[in-house]
Amino acid sequence: MIKTRRFNDPAEPDDGFRLLVCRFRPRGVRKQDETWDAWDPELGPSKKLHAAVYGKTGAPISWDDYRSRYLDEMREQDFRLRALVNRVAAGETITLLCSSACTDENRCHRSLLARLIAERAGVSRPAAP
Numbered sequence: 001m002i003k004t005r006r007f008n009d010p011a012e013p014d015d016g017f018r019l020l021v022c023r024f025r026p027r028g029v030r031k032q033d034e035t036w037d038a039w040d041p042e043l044g045p046s047k048k049l050h051a052a053v054y055g056k057t058g059a060p061i062s063w064d065d066y067r068s069r070y071l072d073e074m075r076e077q078d079f080r081l082r083a084l085v086n087r088v089a090a091g092e093t094i095t096l097l098c099s100s101a102c103t104d105e106n107r108c109h110r111s112l113l114a115r116l117i118a119e120r121a122g123v124s125r126p127a128a129p
Contacts, residue, residue, distance in 0.1 A: 002118050003095040004110045007035050016093025023050050036097050045070050045109055063107055070109050088121040
């Protein structure tokens, strides 16, 4: 199963492996206060895409453009994706974590990544929380 949450959401007993998928490590979170088991910044949007979506290089890009570009970037992360797909296909639960500021899961890369992993693993993606 694949779940998605924000890193500051309280952990739940069925979260399984909690993976932070942000490009940048959350500021002000001490090592001993981390709520994740691992962090993989390569599964977050690239620095260039991150800047584009927040308008740091001009007008902010649209969600459709962001989604397309993010999925293109993830196609280059086949090794990382395959490892997660294998874990999910074996029945492990993975919870993908994003920024505390990312309040709309439906417009967040964590939901795009969850769908991509679910499709490759041949499992259904649970409804958004």
